[in-house]
Amino acid sequence: MKKIKLPLEPENLESGDEVLFSGVVYTARDQAHRRLADALRCGRKLPFSLKGQIIYYCGPNPAPKGKIIGSCGPTTSSRMDDFTPALLKAGLKGMIGKGSRSREVIRAVKKYRAVYFLTYAGCGALLSKYIKRKKLVAYPELGPEAIYRLEVKDFPLIVAVDSKGRNIYG
Amino acid sequence: MKTIRAEKIKNTVAQLCAKANFDLRKDVFAALRRVYAAEKNKKARAILAAIIKNARAAKTEKLAICQDTGLPCVFVELGQDARILGDLKAAIQNGIKEGYKKARLRDSVVQDPLKRGKSSYVPGLIHIDVVKGNKLKITLLPKGFGCENKTRLKMFKPTTSLEAVRKFIIEAIKNAGPDACPPFVVGVGIGGTADYACLLAKKALLAPLNSTTAKLSRELSKEANRLNIGPMGLGGRATVLAVNILTYPTHIAGLPVAVNISCHATRSASAVL
Numbered sequence A: 001m002k003k004i005k006l007p008l009e010p011e012n013l014e015s016g017d018e019v020l021f022s023g024v025v026y027t028a029r030d031q032a033h034r035r036l037a038d039a040l041r042c043g044r045k046l047p048f049s050l051k052g053q054i055i056y057y058c059g060p061n062p063a064p065k066g067k068i069i070g071s072c073g074p075t076t077s078s079r080m081d082d083f084t085p086a087l088l089k090a091g092l093k094g095m096i097g098k099g100s101r102s103r104e105v106i107r108a109v110k111k112y113r114a115v116y117f118l119t120y121a122g123c124g125a126l127l128s129k130y131i132k133r134k135k136l137v138a139y140p141e142l143g144p145e146a147i148y149r150l151e152v153k154d155f156p157l158i159v160a161v162d163s164k165g166r167n168i169y170g
Numbered sequence B: 001m002k003t004i005r006a007e008k009i010k011n012t013v014a015q016l017c018a019k020a021n022f023d024l025r026k027d028v029f030a031a032l033r034r035v036y037a038a039e040k041n042k043k044a045r046a047i048l049a050a051i052i053k054n055a056r057a058a059k060t061e062k063l064a065i066c067q068d069t070g071l072p073c074v075f076v077e078l079g080q081d082a083r084i085l086g087d088l089k090a091a092i093q094n095g096i097k098e099g100y101k102k103a104r105l106r107d108s109v110v111q112d113p114l115k116r117g118k119s120s121y122v123p124g125l126i127h128i129d130v131v132k133g134n135k136l137k138i139t140l141l142p143k144g145f146g147c148e149n150k151t152r153l154k155m156f157k158p159t160t161s162l163e164a165v166r167k168f169i170i171e172a173i174k175n176a177g178p179d180a181c182p183p184f185v186v187g188v189g190i191g192g193t194a195d196y197a198c199l200l201a202k203k204a205l206l207a208p209l210n211s212t213t214a215k216l217s218r219e220l221s222k223e224a225n226r227l228n229i230g231p232m233g234l235g236g237r238a239t240v241l242a243v244n245i246l247t248y249p250t251h252i253a254g255l256p257v258a259v260n261i262s263c264h265a266t267r268s269a270s271a272v273l
Helices: A030-042 A084-089 A103-111 A124-130 A140-145 B006-022 B026-038 B042-061 B088-102 B162-176 B194-204 B215-224
Strands: A002-005 A018-027 A054-056 A094-097 A115-118 A131-138 A147-161 B002-005 B071-079 B082-085 B109-112 B116-120 B125-131 B136-143 B152-156 B184-192 B240-250 B255-262 B269-272
Touching (some): A030 A140, A124 B042, B006 B088, B026 B042, B026 B240, B071 B082, B088 B125, B152 B162, B162 B184, B184 B194
Parallel strands (some): A054 A094
């Protein structure tokens, strides 16, 4: 299977491709998205630079003793749809989640030459094995919705929406 | 009269939290293996293999099957001849708190649905039924919200055809699409009132899969599995593991139908005291 890393080369990824990603992703879900989008709108500094980065829609479980992280699969991407175009405009290159996206998101993925990936939904225990490091980046008060920087190795992904706007869900 | 101490209830609930979240229900696991064996679509097979591998890893390594450890829904059947020594509801809530914390499960409950704010382990939702006998049965269903968000309710006219009801159920499955983690367990509640139909639909998830030989359940399963939604919505036969239906008498003027979608990680665990 094709292996990829940062910087992402969206032009080399096609909807339907299965790839293994190694590198850094940032977790962010509903409340973190609201805050990031608010910060962008008000011109405030973001807790991390979105430029060229990947956001993973995930709220992990706390790490059991001796483990790096608990169960950490993808959450439903469409809940982030309203915030996504602004994040893509600010330089976000990739997103990992589950399920389909809105027309506006697909248009923005194409416009900003980004990519939307799927990963195995409901397989958080299995996916935790691909995570090698975890570091809290922002919003600890949000608990499981805080932003974490994860280093992953050979994380399994499926390209759902590619930089030409082709969508696996048709 | 049998006496059951609140402390014992708390400890039991705490154990159920770990069991339900780590150890996939046997009937759900068996159904996953069955649909994997029958699946021909290559992508669907790979995803189902990952789902099965995930369930095994969760059990052996004591990791949550899904990171969404759900909103803890607790169904209590309290025998009318049993006497609880202490506070039953507090014991259940404390059991959830203790169980989730100890098992390192995610706290996914916000106190204020509008203001949101910091999440915590409780409150779980408690449904209490008084039944005959002197036993206390507790069932914990950690309900993930990716699928709960796809719940549908419709108040049909009493003269509605069965065909229209079937269409509504199939549409609810279609609407849950790739987002709610197919293959689904579909709970259907028909009858009662609006709220009661929703409760029946939720309770239907607890019935052993395919235990019901009702014609309607079988036909709906077949029809849903022709939708080509498949695991992660990427196509395939495996769209539902089962359609479980519960019915109840209703009013002459109505026909409430509720559909509760549950993901492939449909988790629950029970204990009898």
